[in-house]
Amino acid sequence: xxxxxxxxxxxxxxxxxxxxxxxxxxxxxxxxxxxxxxxxxxxxxxxxxxxxxxxxxxxxxxxxxxxxxxxxxxxxxxxxxxxxxxxxxxxxxxxxxxxxxxxxxxxxxxxxxxxxxxxxxxxxxxxxxxxxxxxxxxxxxxxxxxxxxxxxxxxxxxxxxxxxxxxxxxxxxxxxxxxxxxxxxxxxxxxxxxxxxxxxxxxxxxxxxxxxxxxxxxxxxxxxxxxxxxxxxxxxxxxxxxxxxxxxxxxxxxxxxxxxxxxxxxxxxxxxxxxxxxxxxxxxxxxxxxxxxxxxxxxxxxxxxxxxxxxxxxxxxxxxxxxxxxxxxxxxxxxxxxxxxxxxxxxxxxxxxxxxxxxxxxxxxxxxxxxxxxxxxxxxxxxxxxxxxxxxxxxxxxxxxxxxxxxxxxxxxxxxxxxxxxxxxxxxxxxxxxxxxxxxxxxxxxxxxxxxxxxxxxxxxxxxxxxxxxxxxxxxxxxxxxxxxxxxxxxxxxxxxxxxxxxxxxxxxxxxxxxxxxxxxxxxxxxxxxxxxxxxxxxxxxxxxxxxxxxxxxxxxxxxxxxxxxxxxxxxxxxxxxxxxxxxxxxxxxxxxxxxxxxxxxxxxxxxxxxxxxxxxxxxxxxxxxxxxxxxxxxxxxxxxxxxxxxxxxxxxxxxxxxxxxxxxxxxxxxxxxxxxxxxxxxxxxxxxxxxxx
Numbered sequence: 201x202x203x204x205x206x207x208x209x210x211x212x213x214x215x216x217x218x219x220x221x222x223x224x225x226x227x228x229x230x231x232x233x234x235x236x237x238x239x240x241x242x243x244x245x246x247x248x249x250x251x252x253x254x255x256x257x258x259x260x261x262x263x264x265x266x267x268x269x270x271x272x273x274x275x276x277x278x279x280x281x282x283x284x285x286x287x288x289x290x291x292x293x294x295x296x297x298x299x300x301x302x303x304x305x306x307x308x309x310x311x312x313x314x315x316x317x318x319x320x321x322x323x324x325x326x327x328x329x330x331x332x333x334x335x336x337x338x339x340x341x342x343x344x345x346x347x348x349x350x351x352x353x354x355x356x357x358x359x360x361x362x363x364x365x366x367x368x369x370x371x372x373x374x375x376x377x378x379x380x381x382x383x384x385x386x387x388x389x390x391x392x393x394x395x396x397x398x399x400x401x402x403x404x405x406x407x408x409x410x411x412x413x414x415x416x417x418x419x420x421x422x423x424x425x426x427x428x429x430x431x432x433x434x435x436x437x438x439x440x441x442x443x444x445x446x447x448x449x450x451x452x453x454x455x456x457x458x459x460x461x462x463x464x465x466x467x468x469x470x471x472x473x474x475x476x477x478x479x480x481x482x483x484x485x486x487x488x489x490x491x492x493x494x495x496x497x498x499x500x501x502x503x504x505x506x507x508x509x510x511x512x513x514x515x516x517x518x519x520x521x522x523x524x525x526x527x528x529x530x531x532x533x534x535x536x537x538x539x540x541x542x543x544x545x546x547x548x549x550x551x552x553x554x555x556x557x558x559x560x561x562x563x564x565x566x567x568x569x570x571x572x573x574x575x576x577x578x579x580x581x582x583x584x585x586x587x588x589x590x591x592x593x594x595x596x597x598x599x600x601x602x603x604x605x606x607x608x609x610x611x612x613x614x615x616x617x618x619x620x621x622x623x624x625x626x627x628x629x630x631x632x633x634x635x636x637x638x639x640x641x642x643x644x645x646x647x648x649x650x651x652x653x654x655x656x657x658x659x660x661x662x663x664x665x666x667x668x669x670x671x672x673x674x675x676x677x678x679x680x681x682x683x684x685x686x687x688x689x690x691x692x693x694x695x696x697x698x699x700x701x702x703x704x705x706x707x708x709x710x711x712x713x714x715x716x717x718x719x720x721x722x723x724x725x726x727x728x729x730x731x732x733x734x735x736x737x738x739x740x741x742x743x744x745x746x747x748x749x750x751x752x753x754x755x756x757x758x759x760x761x762x763x764x765x766x767x768x769x770x771x772x773x774x775x776x777x778x779x780x781x782x783x784x785x786x787x788x789x790x791x792x793x794x795x796x797x798x799x800x801x802x803x804x805x806x807x808x809x810x811x812x813x814x815x816x817x818x819x820x821x822x823x824x825x826x827x828x829x830x831x832x833x834x835x836x837x838x839x840x841x842x843x844x845x846x847x848x849x850x851x852x853x854x855x856x857x858x859x860x861x862x863x864x865x866x867x868x869x870x871x872x873x874x875x876x877x878x879x880x881x882x883x884x885x886x887x888x889x890x891x892x893x894x
Contacts (some may be wrong), residue, residue, distance in 0.1 A: 235838040246861045253858040263885035269686045270877045276682035278621035283585040289339035296621050300872045302330045329870040334379035343379045350866035351831040371419045383451035387414045423477045431483045438788040446498045453520045461792025463672045465489040486525045499543035499588035501565045506541045508707040513538050537706030542586035549593045562611040571611045580677045600651050600678045601631050629685050630654045638731035646724045652693035663692040663891040664738040670721040671750035673703030673710035683880045699724030715795045719805045722757035748772040756811025768823040768890040773835050776811040776843040811843050823855040825886045829865030
């Protein structure tokens with residue numbers, strides 16, 4: 201008797217699944233590899249998808265309502281992204297509320313109210329945006345990068361304070377070159393890719409070397425001062441990155457920080473400054489990863505390093521006596537984690553966290569007398585800036601309830617405010633912030649903030665958006681956001697879940713959420729969602745999830761393993777196809793975070809976190825809105841296009857599967873104000889529709 205071919209194939213499929221445990225998709229699925237391989241065809245698909253998403257999101261009244269509200273709220277959307285105090289001057293990058301993009305500003309230390317615009321973002325030309333900057337020690341020069349359409353491939357420019365001029369340097373197409381000036385004020389080191397001009401995105405971070413350039417010289421003569429073969433053992437690999445350069449002992453010693461992967465401990469190397477341009481003189485290692493160092497800072501007092509070892513935070517000093525390094529204990533901080541280390545001229549400043557509470561310590565170099573500046577209840581010190589050439593530090597102080605403030609502190613007295621950018625402080629909603637702890641699958645208590653307007657009564661019908669990240673030891677912090685305030689104003693609440701893999705509760709919290717333990721990250725988010733549902737603060741039909749970048753692994757896990765927990769998902773530049781990540785330039789450096797696909801135990805976790813491989817037809821998937829900039833050099837845009845297209849193919853309900861890409865945006869680091877408004881208007885219109893917000 202002959203067996204029909206279809207019945208035979210079904211038998212083979214079932215037998216294979218039983219023997220291997222691997223689920224094989226039955227039925228035809230479009231091969232979407234062309235999205236990875238055919239850029240021209242992908243661009244056409246993106247343009248069509250953009251039109252479909254725009255039409256869907258503008259169906260009802262929500263988009264226009266949110267767009268108008270967000271434009272009005274942008275008067276409180278001023279920001280500062282980086283601050284660099286030097287000798288008597290302070291430089292910073294930021295934008296005022298009326299600005300579309302960042303500019304470079306400066307003020308004298310004795311006249312902080314007189315802020316001068318050095319480089320206007322609008323003067324750079326259409327599509328051009330500031331990417332990085334670095335001042336010289338005395339503030340006479342400023343090197344900065346200009347990128348096109350947020351691509352992060354930046355061309356270098358030089359601002360001269362004495363001349364008041366901007367000069368284009370013939371050093372182009374750099375990705376975060378980590379410019380650091382030498383003590384002579386006219387030379388600087390920078391990172392350069394060996395094969396970067398018009399390089400494929402997957403190759404842009406490979407072959408990086410550190411070079412030294414003297415202002416006025418031809419860059420072709422720039423000498424390589426650090427590369428894979430120039431360090432003493434252990435040799436560098438594709439997973440290693442140069443993370444810091446400094447001049448010590450009055451400029452006689454050069455120090456180099458190297459880190460393997462994205463979040464491993466740092467390694468310190470040194471050599472005599474007079475040998476910096478001598479390639480035969482290898483860099484000598486002072487300590488390796490076993491030292492558990494995660495922060496470093498330098499002043500005339502020497503180099504200070506900080507980290508955590510077996511749950512105990514420490515600060516040590518590296519003294520280069522007679523050109524030989526000596527490490528001594530400087531301070532031990534039992535039970536606290538360190539988030540910042542600044543060596544200013546007057547003292548060492550150490551940012552510490554005790555649970556979710558932050559404070560700043562000022563430790564006198566000689567007496568080791570310690571002063572403490574605690575954050576106010578509900579506030580956090582999200583960034584601390586300082587310089588070995590200037591006293592005190594500048595602190596970025598944030599909370600959900602009040603606009604961001606910048607304060608200056610030198611110890612012995614109360615901090616003084618700095619008005620760096622103009623902010624409308626009148627449009628401040630009255631918010632409630634509740635702290636919750638959700639019990640995860642293994643009994644671990646996962647912290648979560650639940651934020652909503654005081655007039656909102658929390659019920660099972662409350663629309664709730666869970667925001668989660670949980671990677672790279674990154675810390676979720678309270679932040680005043682005039683855009684998200686519009687979601688609160690319409691009766692919504694946002695739950696900021698802090699899963700393992702982040703750094704909110706110290707390095708051990710991060711260790712419990714990486715590599716083979718990365719599975720804890722999405723499971724912790726599930727616990728947060730279930731916690732809210734069990735307490736009748738929302739329900740699945742009113743629950744959405746927002747993730748970005750590495751947080752995309754969480755969204756990917758949900759569609760595979762918890763497709764009915766959330767009504768809707770919003771992703772931004774998400775790593776939703778993690779198995780493809782290891783074929784990209786950032787793949788090798790992310791093994792230490794997400795795991796090694798060549799190790800069975802870690803592969804078994806990675807396959808669960810991939811939102812493209814192994815998806816199956818189910819009756820209902822959550823509705824999807826995926827954003828991804830077309831110029832993203834970190835996470836390729838086709839990660840999200842394949843994710844959205846595959847879900848659309850498998851979806852058996854009428855829930856929308858939308859994808860939108862701004863063709864002039866990258867990973868989102870230099871988005872314009874209008875781009876931010878449009879993205880959040882689309883996001884909130886989508887959520888209002890899916891969560892039935894009236």
